[in-house]
Amino acid sequence: MKKNKPEWAPEEQDDKFTSTVMEGVSKPQNMSKKIHKRKELSLQQYVDGIISCDYVVLSKAITLIESNNPNHISLAQEILQKIIPNTGNSIRIGITGPPGAGKSTFIESLGLFLCRNGLKVAVLAIDPSSTVSKGSILGDKTRMELLSREENAFIRPSPSGGTLGGVAKKTRESIMVCEAAGYDVILIETIGVGQSEVTVRSMVDFFLLLLLPGSGDELQGIKKGVVELADLIVVNKADSNYLERAKITQVSYNSALRLLAPATEGWSTKALTCSALNHQGIEAVWSAINEFMIFVKESNILQKRRSEQMLFWINSMLEESILLKFYSNESIQQQKKNLESEVLVGRITATNAVKKLLNTYFGE
Amino acid sequence: MKKNKPEWAPEEQDDKFTSTVMEGVSKPQNMSKKIHKRKELSLQQYVDGIISCDYVVLSKAITLIESNNPNHISLAQEILQKIIPNTGNSIRIGITGPPGAGKSTFIESLGLFLCRNGLKVAVLAIDPSSTVSKGSILGDKTRMELLSREENAFIRPSPSGGTLGGVAKKTRESIMVCEAAGYDVILIETIGVGQSEVTVRSMVDFFLLLLLPGSGDELQGIKKGVVELADLIVVNKADSNYLERAKITQVSYNSALRLLAPATEGWSTKALTCSALNHQGIEAVWSAINEFMIFVKESNILQKRRSEQMLFWINSMLEESILLKFYSNESIQQQKKNLESEVLVGRITATNAVKKLLNTYFGE
Numbered sequence: 004m005k006k007n008k009p010e011w012a013p014e015e016q017d018d019k020f021t022s023t024v025m026e027g028v029s030k031p032q033n034m035s036k037k038i039h040k041r042k043e044l045s046l047q048q049y050v051d052g053i054i055s056c057d058y059v060v061l062s063k064a065i066t067l068i069e070s071n072n073p074n075h076i077s078l079a080q081e082i083l084q085k086i087i088p089n090t091g092n093s094i095r096i097g098i099t100g101p102p103g104a105g106k107s108t109f110i111e112s113l114g115l116f117l118c119r120n121g122l123k124v125a126v127l128a129i130d131p132s133s134t135v136s137k138g139s140i141l142g143d144k145t146r147m148e149l150l151s152r153e154e155n156a157f158i159r160p161s162p163s164g165g166t167l168g169g170v171a172k173k174t175r176e177s178i179m180v181c182e183a184a185g186y187d188v189i190l191i192e193t194i195g196v197g198q199s200e201v202t203v204r205s206m207v208d209f210f211l212l213l214l215l216p217g218s219g220d221e222l223q224g225i226k227k228g229v230v231e232l233a234d235l236i237v238v239n240k241a242d243s244n245y246l247e248r249a250k251i252t253q254v255s256y257n258s259a260l261r262l263l264a265p266a267t268e269g270w271s272t273k274a275l276t277c278s279a280l281n282h283q284g285i286e287a288v289w290s291a292i293n294e295f296m297i298f299v300k301e302s303n304i305l306q307k308r309r310s311e312q313m314l315f316w317i318n319s320m321l322e323e324s325i326l327l328k329f330y331s332n333e334s335i336q337q338q339k340k341n342l343e344s345e346v347l348v349g350r351i352t353a354t355n356a357v358k359k360l361l362n363t364y365f366g367e
Numbered sequence: 368m369k370k371n372k373p374e375w376a377p378e379e380q381d382d383k384f385t386s387t388v389m390e391g392v393s394k395p396q397n398m399s400k401k402i403h404k405r406k407e408l409s410l411q412q413y414v415d416g417i418i419s420c421d422y423v424v425l426s427k428a429i430t431l432i433e434s435n436n437p438n439h440i441s442l443a444q445e446i447l448q449k450i451i452p453n454t455g456n457s458i459r460i461g462i463t464g465p466p467g468a469g470k471s472t473f474i475e476s477l478g479l480f481l482c483r484n485g486l487k488v489a490v491l492a493i494d495p496s497s498t499v500s501k502g503s504i505l506g507d508k509t510r511m512e513l514l515s516r517e518e519n520a521f522i523r524p525s526p527s528g529g530t531l532g533g534v535a536k537k538t539r540e541s542i543m544v545c546e547a548a549g550y551d552v553i554l555i556e557t558i559g560v561g562q563s564e565v566t567v568r569s570m571v572d573f574f575l576l577l578l579l580p581g582s583g584d585e586l587q588g589i590k591k592g593v594v595e596l597a598d599l600i601v602v603n604k605a606d607s608n609y610l611e612r613a614k615i616t617q618v619s620y621n622s623a624l625r626l627l628a629p630a631t632e633g634w635s636t637k638a639l640t641c642s643a644l645n646h647q648g649i650e651a652v653w654s655a656i657n658e659f660m661i662f663v664k665e666s667n668i669l670q671k672r673r674s675e676q677m678l679f680w681i682n683s684m685l686e687e688s689i690l691l692k693f694y695s696n697e698s699i700q701q702q703k704k705n706l707e708s709e710v711l712v713g714r715i716t717a718t719n720a721v722k723k724l725l726n727t728y729f730g731e
Contacts, residue, residue, distance in 0.1 A: 080719050087713040172718065227628040228592040259623030264591040310711055317707060320721040325693055326686055328729075343681060347674055349451040354536065355444050357684040365692075 046078065050085045056123075056184040061157065068176045069162045071169075083176055086183035091309070093125075093182045094296055097203040099193040100213030101225050105239045107147055109213055109279040110190055114150040116285045117188055125181035126150070128161035129174045129203055130194035157186060161194055168323040171202045175316060178206065204232045205312055205319075208305060209295055210266060211288075212236045214256075216249035216276075230259075232266050235291050241276035241284065249276045267308075270298060329364060338363055410442065414449045420487075420548040425521065432540045433526045435533075447540055450547035455673070457489075457546045458660055461567040463557040463593065464577030469603045471511055473577055473643040474554055478514040480649045481552055489545035490514070492525035493538045493567055494558035521550060525558055532687040535566045539680060542570065568596045569676055569683075572669060573659055574630060575652075576600045578620075580613035580640075594623075596630050599655050605640035605648065613640045631672075634662060693728060702727055 044052070044063065052060025067079045100106050114124045126147070150156045162173040178189050191207055193199045204210050212225075212233035230236070236256050241249030256274035265272055275291065277284030299305040329335060342356040408416070408427065416424025431443045464470050478488045490511070514520045526537040542553050555571055557563045568574050576597035594600070600620050605613030620638035629636055639655065641648030663669040693699060706720040 076718075080716055083716045084719070087716070090713075176716075176718070225628050227595040227630060230627055231591040231595060255622060255626055258619060259626045262619055262623045263594055266591060313710055313717060314707055317710060317717050317721055320717065321693070321724060322686075322690055324721070324725055325689060325728075329685070329689055343678055346677055346681060349454075352444055352447045352451070352540075353677060353681050353684065354440075354540070355448070357681055357688070360685060361688055364689075 046081050046085070049078075049082045053082070053086055053180055053183050054089060054185075058157065061180060061184050062159070064180050065159055065177050068180065069173050071165075079176070083179055086179065089183035090179045091182060093178075093186055093189045094209065094292065095178060095189050095191065095207040096292065097191045097193065097200075097207035097210040098213060099200050099203065099210070099229065100239075101215070104213045104215050105279055106192055106213055109237070109239055109277070110192060111147045111150040112277075112279040112282050112285050113288065114147070114156055114190065115153065116282070116289060118150075118153045118155045121155075122187040123155040123157075123185055124150075124153075124188045124190065125157040125159070125184075125186040126190045126192065127159050127174055127177050127181070128192045128194050129170055129199055130161035157181065157184075166323065166327075167198055167202055168319055171206065171316075172320065175206050200226060200229050200232060204266075205315055208299065208308065209234050209292055211292075214238050214252065216240055216245045216252045231263050233272055234266050234270060234295055235272060235288070236260070236274040237284075237288055238274060238276045239279050242278035242281050252276075267295075267299065267304065269302060269304070270295060332364065335360060335364055410445050410449070413442075413446045417446070417450060417544055417547050418453060418549075422521065425544060425548050426523070428544050429523055429541050432544065433537050435529070443540065447543055450543065453547035454543045455546060457542075457550055457553045458573065458656065459542060459553050459555065459571040460656065461555045461557065461564075461571035461574040462577060463564050463567065463574070464603075465579070468577045468579050469643055470556055470577055473601070473603055473641070474556060475511045475514040476641075476643040476646050476649050477652065478511070478520055478554065479517065480646070480653065482514075482517045482519045485519075486551040487519040487521075487549055488514075488517075488552045488554065489521040489523070489548075489550040490554045490556065491523050491538055491541050491545070492556045492558050493534055493563055494525035521545065521548075530687065530691075531562055531566060532683055535570065535680075536684065539570050564590060564593050564596060568630075569679055572663065572672065573598050573656055575656075578602050578616065580604055580609045580616045595627050597636055598630050598634060598659055599636060599652070600624070600638040601648075601652055602638060602640045603643050606642035606645050616640075631659075631663065631668065633666060633668070634659060696728065699724060699728055 044060065049060060049064055049067075051057075053064055064079075064082060067075050067082070070076065070079070098106060098110060100109075110126055114126060117124045147158055151158050159177065162170055162177075165173075174191060178191070181189050191203055193203050210233050212229060212235070214225075214236060216238055238249045238252045238256070241253075253274045253276045260272050260274065263272075273291070275284060275287055277288060279285070296305070299308070339360055342351065342359060345351045346353050346356050408424065413424060413428055413431075417428055428443070428446060431439050431446070434440065434443070462470060462474060464473075474490055478490060481488045511522055515522050523541065526534055526541075529537075538555060542555070545553050555567055557567050574597050576593060576599070578600060580602055602613045602616045602620070605617075617638045617640050624636050624638065627636075637655070639648060639651055641652060643649070660669070663672070703724055706715065706723060709715045710717050710720050
C-alpha cells in the first residue's frame with residue numbers, strides 16, 4: 004500500500020499511517036508516460052526532460068524557477084544555462100485586456116486553434132498582485148478546461164507573490180523552459196493591475212489588447228497608455244446581440260489608432276473583431292500575428308527588440324536589487340517616512356531631504 | 368569710460384583697454400530699476416529679491432539653482448527653504464508637441480493673452496538633450512520676442528545638459544522660485560526627445576498636447592503614450608488653408624479620446640483648435656484650463672496629485688543618485704559590458720550575470 008500513501012506521509016511508519024491516495028483522472032498520453040515521485044531530479048534529468056517535453060519535468064522545472072530557496076535558484080540557473088541553445092524559437096505573445104473582456108475564453112480559443120493546426124502552445128500568466136487575486140489561478144485552469152486537455156498545450160498558473168520584478172523574472176525564465184521544450188507559441192496573459200502591461204510588453208514579440216464591444220465607457224478598466232502598447236486590438240464578444248456594437252467599436256478603434264504612435268515602428272496597429280466563445284475570427288487574429296512576425300523578422304526588428312529586452316531585463320534586475328537594499332534598510336525607512344512628511348508640510352526642501360537620506364545611507 | 372567697458376575687461380588696466388560697450392535697447396520699467404553687478408548677493412537679498420519679483424535677482428536665483436557647484440547648491444537650498452511658504456499658488460501647465468506644431472508661437476500667444484488679462488506668466492523649458500539642440504535656446508527667446516517685452520512675463524531658456532533627473536530638479540526648483548515671485552501661471556515647455564514628456568507630466572497640474580492639422584501621418588514626431596498623458600489637445604495652425612483640415616483633425620481626436628483612458632481621472636480630455644499666429648482660439652484654451660483647475664481643486668485631485676508628485680520626485684532623486692553610484696563604478700562598467708555580451712550570445716543567463724555584478728559591487 005506504500006505506493007498509495009499521500010506524499011506527506013512519513014516514510015518509516017508504513018502501517019501506522021492509514022490514509023491512502025485515490026488514483027486520479029488519467030492524464031493524456033504523454034503526461035502519464037513517466038511518473039516522477041518526489042525524488043530529486045539531477046541537472047541532466049531536468050535538461051533531458053525539458054528538451055523531450057516531458058510534461059512532469061517541465062512543471063517541476065518551472066516550480067524550481069519559481070522557488071526562492073537559494074539551492075533551487077542555483078540549480079534553476081544551471082538548467083537554464085544548459086538549455087539556452089534550445090531557446091528563442093517561439094512566438095512570444097502578450098495578451099491583456101480589462102476584466103470581463105474574456106481573456107481566458109480568448110486564450111483557450113486561440114490555443115485550441117493553434118493546437119489543431121499542429122502547433123504546440125504554452126500559456127503563462129503574469130500577476131504581480133497574485134496575493135490578492137489568488138482565486139483567479141484556479142479560475143483560469145477551470146475556464147481553460149478544453150485547452151488543458153490538449154496534448155500540445157501546456158497551461159501554467161501565475162507565479163505567486165513577490166515584487167513585479169521577481170514575478171517578471173520567473174515568467175521570463177519559464178518562457179525559456181517552454182521554448183526549450185519545443186512550444187511554438189507562448190501566450191503570456193496579464194492578470195491583476197499595476198505596471199504588468201508594461202512588464203509583459205518588455206518580454207514579448209507581439210502585444211495584443213482584448214476589448215469589449217462598447218462606446219469606451221468600460222475602458223476605465225484599462226490603464227493609460229496601454230492602447231499605445233498594442234500591436235493588435237481585438238474586440239471580443241462579437242456575437243448575437245453584440246455583433247453590431249463590436250463592428251462599431253472596431254471602426255472607432257481603427258480611426259483612433261491612426262492618430263496614435265505605433266507600438267512597433269513601421270507596423271500599423273489595427274482592430275479586429277472575434278467571438279472567442281463561438282471560435283469566430285480567431286483565424287484572422289492568427290493571420291495578423293503571422294504577418295507581424297514576417298515583418299519584424301525581415302526588418303530585423305525582432306532581433307533588435309529581443310536584444311534590447313534582454314539588456315533592459317539585466318538593468319531591471321540590477322536596479323531592483325540595488326534599490327531594494329536601500330529601501331529595506333531600517334534606519335532609512337524610518338528617516339524617509341519622517342523626511343517625506345516634513346517635505347509635504349514645507350518644513351524642508353525635497354533636495355535637502357534626499358541629501359540627508361543619502362548621507363545616512365552612504366555615511367558621508 | 369569704465370562704466371562702458373565690457374565685464375570681461377581687466378579692472379586695473381583702465382585706459383589700455385579700448386573696447387567699450389554700447390548701451391543696449393532700454394528694458395521695460397521694472398527691469399531697468401535695479402542694476403546688480405557681478406557682486407554676490409546674500410541669502411536675504413536673494414529671498415527679498417525673489418519675493419518682490421526683482422527680475423534680475425530672479426534670474427540670478429535660477430542660475431544658482433542650475434549650477435552644479437556645491438557652494439551654489441547649498442545656497443540655492445537655503446533660498447528655496449526660505450521661500451517654501453510663498454510657493455504652490457500657480458497653475459503649472461506642461462506643453463508638448465511634435466516639432467513644427469508651433470509650440471513657441473502658441474506659448475507666446477497664450478502668454479500675451481494671460482498678461483493682457485492681468486496675470487503674471489513665467490515660461491520655463493525642459494530639455495534633457497540640450498547639448499544637441501542648444502540652438503533652440505536662442506531660437507525660443509527670439510521667437511517669443513513680443514512676450515519677452517511684456518512686463519509681467521518671465522522667459523527662461525532651458526537649463527543645460529546633465530541627466531534628465533538633474534534637468535528635472537532644476538526645472539522643479541525654478542518653478543518654486545517663479546511661484547514665490549508671484550507668477551500666476553507657469554508654462555513648462557518640453558524640448559527635445561526622450562522621456563521628457565513623462566517627466567514634465569510628473570511636475571505639472573495640467574498637460575497640453577499641441578498638434579498640427581493632418582491625418583496623423585505627422586505623428587511620427589510624438590512618442591507612444593503621450594496622447595494618453597494629455598488633459599487637453601490643441602490643434603494649432605487652424606488658419607487660412609488649414610482651417611478645414613484642423614477641424615477634421617479635432618473631430619478625429621475627439622472620437623479617439625473617448626476610447627482612451629483619461630490622463631486625469633474624472634476629467635474628459637478634449638481637442639480644440641486654435642491659430643496661435645492669429646491669436647484665435649486662445650481664450651477657449653484658457654477656459655478649458657480654468658474649468659480643469661476648478662474640477663481638480665473641488666475634487667481634491669490637485670492636492671493629492673501635488674503630494675504624489677513630491678514623493679515621486681524624492682524617490683526619483685534618491686534612485687538616480689544610488690544607481691548613478693553603481694553605474695559609474697569603473698569595475699562594474701567593464702564587467703557589465705562583458706557580461707552583457709555574454710548574455711546576448713547565450714553564454715550565460717541574465718540572472719547569473721546580474722548575480723556576478725551584484726557580488727562585485729557589494730563584495731559578497
